[in-house]
Amino acid sequence: MTMLNIRYEKTTAPKELPKEDNPLKFGTIFTDHMFIMNYETGKGWHDARIVPYAPLSLDPSAMVFHYGQEMFEGLKAYKTEDGRTLLFRPNKNIERANNTNRRICIPEIPEEDFLDAIKAVVKTDEAWIPTKPGTSLYIRPFVIATDPFLGVRPSDTYMFIIILSPVGAYYPEGLNPVKIWIEDEYVRAVKGGVGEAKTGANYVASLAAQVKAHDDGYSQVLWLDGVERKYIEEVGAMNIFFKINGTVVTPKLNGSILPGVTRNSVIELCKTWGVPVEERKISVDELYEASNNGSLEEVFGTGTAAVISPVGHLRFEDHVMQVSDGGIGELSQRIYDTITGIQLGDIEDTFNWTVEVK
Amino acid sequence: MTMLNIRYEKTTAPKELPKEDNPLKFGTIFTDHMFIMNYETGKGWHDARIVPYAPLSLDPSAMVFHYGQEMFEGLKAYKTEDGRTLLFRPNKNIERANNTNRRICIPEIPEEDFLDAIKAVVKTDEAWIPTKPGTSLYIRPFVIATDPFLGVRPSDTYMFIIILSPVGAYYPEGLNPVKIWIEDEYVRAVKGGVGEAKTGANYVASLAAQVKAHDDGYSQVLWLDGVERKYIEEVGAMNIFFKINGTVVTPKLNGSILPGVTRNSVIELCKTWGVPVEERKISVDELYEASNNGSLEEVFGTGTAAVISPVGHLRFEDHVMQVSDGGIGELSQRIYDTITGIQLGDIEDTFNWTVEVK
Known part of the structure; x- marks a missing residue:
């Protein structure tokens, strides 16, 4: 399905899907899996993998905690009435992500790999896409600087991660002004x-x-x-x-x-x-x-x-x-x-x- | 020694101290212990502890990775010729830390607790303070927002951490212009x-x-x-x-x-x-x-x-x-x-x- 060589490690303890009639509070529930890829100067982006959603383990000196070198994006996947899964303009988000990366000295992510990664992780947790009106699967790609180093310079190592969250309306007021x-x-x-x-x-x-x-x-x-x-x-x-x-x-x-x-x-x-x-x-x-x-x-x-x-x-x-x-x-x-x-x-x-x- | 009630968990695997004649590259070596204290809305700052230096485990949705709610400070401890350990104007750093906290909506840290925490962790790893001219123990207090939540608002939970790094000159050029x-x-x-x-x-x-x-x-x-x-x-x-x-x-x-x-x-x-x-x-x-x-x-x-x-x-x-x-x-x-x-x-x-x- 994908050009990017992704290693899969499926969860052995799947979580219960949210009940369809419960309101989905934006950004609070996460799916069973996440995508991760590492970067290292000289080695480039490598070790693409889909693994169980789990805490990240980072050195307390990891640069992201101190110098704010972090990029994120946000887009959504929708389930159609006939059961297809649609992304909305993902290439615009990918283009913007790399514009952000350039501005803050994070290495760019090849556009096709980025899209492959989104598709692969959404496909893996497709069952999590809610279907009630106004709901969708929010996709959050982000990059964090991980060098264990105190001092101001671009990091030499990064993690690119994609997490997924089934969401209802962002503003509980909905379309109310x-x-x-x-x-x-x-x-x-x-x-x-x-x-x-x-x-x-x-x-x-x-x-x-x-x-x-x-x-x-x-x-x-x-x-x-x-x-x-x-x-x-x-x-x-x-x-x-x-x-x-x-x-x-x-x-x-x-x-x-x-x-x-x-x-x-x-x-x-x-x-x-x-x-x-x-x-x-x-x-x-x-x-x-x-x-x-x-x-x-x-x-x-x-x-x-x-x-x-x-x-x-x-x-x-x-x-x-x-x-x-x-x-x-x-x-x-x-x-x-x-x-x-x-x-x-x-x-x-x-x-x-x-x-x-x- | 301290007003703050600090729990101690000493390392069972102390690292080797850096050799005195090796140049200490700034911000790359960390001591055996760190100070950690947690915050939760309604509960305040709590669970002050000195524990072995080790990776932090954080949810991938932790707000610090996405919305940059993070504060840091930097100060130094010095070893005098007669063996005393001195901090340089720590109260100025503590005052500034709380100014930063207020500006970016992180709860303030009581000044006395902050100073107690610095003293306690420096005391614990006092043997790491280097003594050659130009060297010192760099002290890095920082706070990160830890709510597992996607959405823009101040976090309800934080970690306040102090790590220590024996350092040589920040600019390898030294006093050269x-x-x-x-x-x-x-x-x-x-x-x-x-x-x-x-x-x-x-x-x-x-x-x-x-x-x-x-x-x-x-x-x-x-x-x-x-x-x-x-x-x-x-x-x-x-x-x-x-x-x-x-x-x-x-x-x-x-x-x-x-x-x-x-x-x-x-x-x-x-x-x-x-x-x-x-x-x-x-x-x-x-x-x-x-x-x-x-x-x-x-x-x-x-x-x-x-x-x-x-x-x-x-x-x-x-x-x-x-x-x-x-x-x-x-x-x-x-x-x-x-x-x-x-x-x-x-x-x-x-x-x-x-x-x-x-």
Whole structure:
């Protein structure tokens, strides 16, 4: 089935599958197996294997614990009504993973091997893919630096691991519009930094603002640029879109924004549908103005975990912006239905976005 | 000896001590024991123990591997001629550790417990403190987020660990002046970010520029501010000082610069000696001007690992700045001799900087 030479060690103690009628809390349940491959300078990536899901054993001086050299990705596998297993645009995640790797000096992973590894581990634990509406198998590939060494330099050894988690909705609120806090004190990333890479650094930097926002009843933080502190960037776990006067606007990728796969899919869908879409700078002032004059029609976040997350309310300092009637926008709903329909094989995939795991 | 209730599990297989005449490569050799303490929301820090140095066992979904929630510190223990063991300003590191913890949403560690833990583990492995000139026992306290959970939020569980490494010089060049590359493309940290915290995020962001600088024959990168990209910040592993026309100048702490313990010690020493010292913004242009008109008398980095690291040559884009005659400046040498003299107990500690481990 695969070009990559994978050694298999199957579990002798399979876990019980989650009950279909229990809600699957995102990111808490893991399947029976995981994929692992090692890297060593001079030897390259080697020893690809699928082994029982189990703790990792790492020296306390392993560089990942100290210097943050870690990359991750997130994508999903879906079970179709006729029993096929589909991945959604895995090559976009693999491409982005290697962009992250380059930025943070982790050796690249050959794209075909990466895809083979995903397919092989998903196939192994295929029985774990849930089938209820809104559920899927979340796939988490990641690389960690493992040299037992204190000192700042790229590691000479790494582990590439793929773990799998059956998931329900990322936001328990589901498609109910969320409240977003526009942050004016903390900064997530800046031009020249690692904002466009999917690495722990961007997430640890986001925690303090997220805690502050949660304490005020907001579910997510919207980040501004780190230089002028007035242009909208992203939500940390999502990219952000605004429908203003019939035109869909999203911040242009500038080096400090994560290039989301769902973001890209939304832009392609809008173009196909003839909905005007602009990737450009958008300031908080422009947003506030649009909210005031009634032209802010829809706001939604996009991400692998939630697909589409409608936004009903934004706050910047003392200004509250209500979006339209606070419900789910027509375009938001159409995008959500189309992407999830393609992911589940219910809508014809004219974009060739899905890849079947055979 | 200690207020903290520490459980001891001594190794049954002690390692051989490094030979005194072998050079100790920084950060590669670890002692027989380590300190560990766990945290759990609702339970607080608990189960303080000193156990044999051994691999950590962590779930592949442990948050530290994905979201970078990790804090570290670095300080040293020295053996005096009369056989006492001294720590250098441990309370400054403990204070900074808790500043980092607050910034990245890790629960604080009670200061007295932190100091007790350092003393206890250093005492346990006291025989590992090397005694040759320039050597010491490097102490690495760190905290990692351990919740087995995929999703962005502060972890509910942590491990606080202290490991020990007998070390020689951090820079194999020793007090020989180093060449510094002033970076104009990548950014380490920005106001509002985590630059003043000692967390992996700042180090992973520095790797690409460091690799570029090394390839060009430079040993360290000097970072500029992330907004205007013209003010000098720090070297990543060191703070930076300039002696211009008799006055010592170092960048003012602004939120994106690490508040170094050695930096603080240098400022206090200069003040005591009546050497004018200014903490203020300093631009690359000012530096270039000082280099051109001959007023750039000394440049040196400060850090726990190297203490003082003279800089003989800086490069910004196509401009090369030679510092004075390229040797070690008189003030740099005096500061180095005084700090290391106090650390080793050879010079009277009128500042009360050293803490004896009894």
